[in-house]
Amino acid sequence: MKVIKFGGSSLASATQLEKVLNIVKSDPERRFVVVSAPGKRNDEDTKVTDALIKYYKHYTKGADVKADQEWIINRYQAMVDELGFKSTEMAKIAKSINDLATLPIEDNDFLYDTFLAAGEDNNAKLIAEYFRNNGIEARYVHPRQAGIFVSSEPGNARILPGAYDKLEELRESDEVLVIPGFFGVTPDNQICTFSRGGSDITGSIVAAGVKADLYENFTDVDGIFAAHPGVVHEPHSIPELTYKEMRELAYAGFSVLHDEALLPAYRGKIPLVIKNTNNPDHPGTRIILEHKGATVPVVGIASDDKFVSINMTKYLMNREVGFGRKVLQILEDLNIRWEHMPSGIDDLSIIIRERELTPIKEQEILSYLTRELGVDEVEIEHGLSILMIVGENMKDHIGVTATAAKALSEKHINLEMISQGSSEVSVMFVIETEQEKAAVRALYDAFFRSGD
C-alpha cells in the first residue's frame, strides 16, 4: 500500500497528467494520490496558487474579481479540454472558485487559507475524474472526509494527534483516493493550510495514517543530488539516505523536501522515495530509517551561507559554572535561535544565522557579554558559511575527517571552526563564504571522484 504525492510541476499540463496516470496505473499498490495545485506550464505561466492570492487581494480590497475567477476556471477547463474528456466536475469547480467571493471578509481568520486551498482542492476533483475516465476506480476525498484534522493556526496548521485513527480507516477503501494536499480542517470546520511544503506534509500525514509501506514523492528531479548541481557539475543522485542524513542535508541548504514534512512519515517509520515524474524508471532517492548493510561513508556534501559567529574569550572561562548557560539565556531572551557552540578552554563561539540578528540585537549582545559576563574580548564575525559532510556510516570509517581536511587544505581553505558531534552523522566546518563553492567542489571530488 503506497501513498503517492505529485508536485505542481507534475500536474501543470495534459502531458504531465498523462505521465501521472501511467505512474498510478503501473502499480496497483499506489492507492492514495496526494496532489498539489497546477504549477507553471512554462516560465511565463502563473501558478494557480499565485492566481488565487491575486484573487484574494482583489476581493478583500473590494476590487472587481471577475477576471481572476475566469482565469482560474479557464486554467482548469483548459486542462480538461487538452485531456479530451467530458467533465461533470468542471461545473462544481467553477462554482467553488466563484463562491470564494461570497465568504465573509471581517473576522475571518481563515479566509486567506480557504482561497489558497482551492487550488489543491479543485485539482484533486479534476484529477479523480480524469482517472475515472481512464480506467482507474478513483474518488476525490476532501480532507474533512479523510480525517486530516488540524490545529486552528492559519498558515501554520499542525495535525491533531487524534487524526491518525480516522485516517487509518481509509485503508478499507477499494478505490484509488485522490486527496488535495496543503490543508486540513480545524475542529471548527475551517480550512487551514500547512506551512511551507504543505502538500508534502499532507502526503507524509496520509502515509503515516494509513500505515503505508512506502511514501512516494514525485518531483521533477531524479532524487536528491549528493551536492548542489549549481556548484558541482552533474552530481550523482543519492540512492539511499536515512532520515537523519536528510535532515542534516536539508539544514545546510538542500531543499527538496521541507523537514517538517518528513516528521509524520519519520515518526510512523514509513520509508520515503523521491522520484522524477518525467523519468519514472530512475530509482530516485530512497529515504529510510537506517542503512542496511555496508554503504559509502559519506552520502552528500552540503553548504549554506549567511552565518555569523559571536566569538568571545575570557581568561579562566571554563572554571566559571554557568557561563555558557548565561550566554544562551541572553540569546533566548532576545529570541535568537543559535545553531552551534564550539569551544576551546577559554573561548566560546556561538554560530547563528544572519537573519536572527539585527544591529540593535548585536549591540545588546555585545554590551551584555562585556558588562554582565565580563568577557575579555568579543567580536561578531559575518560572512561565514557552514560546510557539512553527511553520512551515518562515517562512524565505521576511520579517516573521513582526514580526507576532508586534506582536500580543503590543498585548496587553501581555512577552517574557522570545526564541530563533530558524537552521533557522527556529520562533520561541520565553518569557513568564509567566499570559499564556499571551492570547498564544496573540493569535498565532492575527494569523496566521489576519487578516480582523479
Place this chain on the structure above:
Amino acid sequence: MKVIKFGGSSLASATQLEKVLNIVKSDPERRFVVVSAPGKRNDEDTKVTDALIKYYKHYTKGADVKADQEWIINRYQAMVDELGFKSTEMAKIAKSINDLATLPIEDNDFLYDTFLAAGEDNNAKLIAEYFRNNGIEARYVHPRQAGIFVSSEPGNARILPGAYDKLEELRESDEVLVIPGFFGVTPDNQICTFSRGGSDITGSIVAAGVKADLYENFTDVDGIFAAHPGVVHEPHSIPELTYKEMRELAYAGFSVLHDEALLPAYRGKIPLVIKNTNNPDHPGTRIILEHKGATVPVVGIASDDKFVSINMTKYLMNREVGFGRKVLQILEDLNIRWEHMPSGIDDLSIIIRERELTPIKEQEILSYLTRELGVDEVEIEHGLSILMIVGENMKDHIGVTATAAKALSEKHINLEMISQGSSEVSVMFVIETEQEKAAVRALYDAFFRSGD
C-alpha cells in the same frame, strides 16, 4: 627588575641552596625571591609541610608534639650546619615552631593555615640570613609587611584588590627581599594560605605588584615539554608559549604551573619564564602575552583522560528554542561543570569530567532529558580522553587539522568528536582512552618529527 621563585626541591639541601645563591647573585635584577618550604632531599625524606601537617594533627588531638617540633627545628638546623654559617635566626625559627603549640584550638579557622605557612615563613628567614652571609644584601619580609592582603578563606585565600598598591612600594627597597610563598594575611591579621600551587601564586602576585619585567619560576625541569615525557620519548622543551597556550595545555593534563597561579601575572602583563635550578643555563620556557613574529603552528600536544560524554538525539532538536540552554540548566542545578558541547543538527553532546558525575546524578540527568526534554535517545559514554593540539599560530597555517586527522587515521584512531573554536588556539579531539597514548605519539611525530 625580576621576581624569582624557587620550589621546594630547589631548596631542599645545602647543595641546592648554593645553586639558588649563585642564580640570585648572577643577575642584579633578581630583586625579589619567593621561596617554598624545604622539599625532600631524597625519596625517603619528608617535606617540611608534611611534617607540619603531622604536628598540627597531634596538637589538635592533644597528643605529645615534642618529637614533631624537634624534627622540624632540626630540619632547618641541619641546613644551617651544612651551609656552615653561624645563624642568629635559628633561635627565632625554633621559637616560631614551638609557639605554634600555644595557639588556640577552639574557634580558630586559621589554625591549620598558620601551621602550614610556618614551613615557607621560616625558610624565608633562613635563606635571607644565608644570602646576607654570602655577600647579598638581603632581607626577609613577612607577607604582612609586603602587603599580601588576602580574603578570609582558609586554604583558598584570594588576593584583595587593594593589595597591589602596597606591594608596589617594595620597588623602593635597595635590598634583595626574600618573601615566603603560599600565604597572605587577612584584614583580621590572620595567616591564610592559597590553594594548590600556593608559592607560585605568591610569586605571580609579587611580580604583578612590583610591576616586574620578568617572573622567573625555578623548578627541577628544563621548562615545559611539548608532550608528556611519560608518553613520548624525550620530548623537547617548548621555547616560547603564550598564556593562552599554557592554559590550554594545563587544561589537558600539563601540570607545571597551576593556572590560578598565572592569573595575577597574566593580568599584570608580566612575562614568565620556567627554568631549571639544576640547569640554569638552559633557556627554559618563556610564557608571554603574544608571539612576536612567526613561530611554529603547534607548540604542544596534550591529553587527559577520565572524560564522559552525554550524547542525546532528538528529531528537529535544532528548531527548539532554548533546548541547549535547558540542558545546561539541569547540569547547573546539579552543580555539574561541563567542558564542551559539540553538536550536529539533531544531536548534542555534553563533555564533562568523570569526577563531576555520580550514579545518582547520571540517573537524574537521564530522567530529566527523557521526561522533561523528550529526547529520542540518550546515552552516557565513559572511558573517553581529550586530545589537544595547541598553538596560537595555527590560524595562520592552513592544514594543521588535515595533518592531525591524517596522522590519527593512519594509526586507526577513531575521532569520536571534534571541536575547534574560532580562536583557533587549539583543536580538540575526543577519543577512547585506550587509544590516548598512541594518539599523542602519532601527533608528536606528525608535528615535531616530520623528518621521519
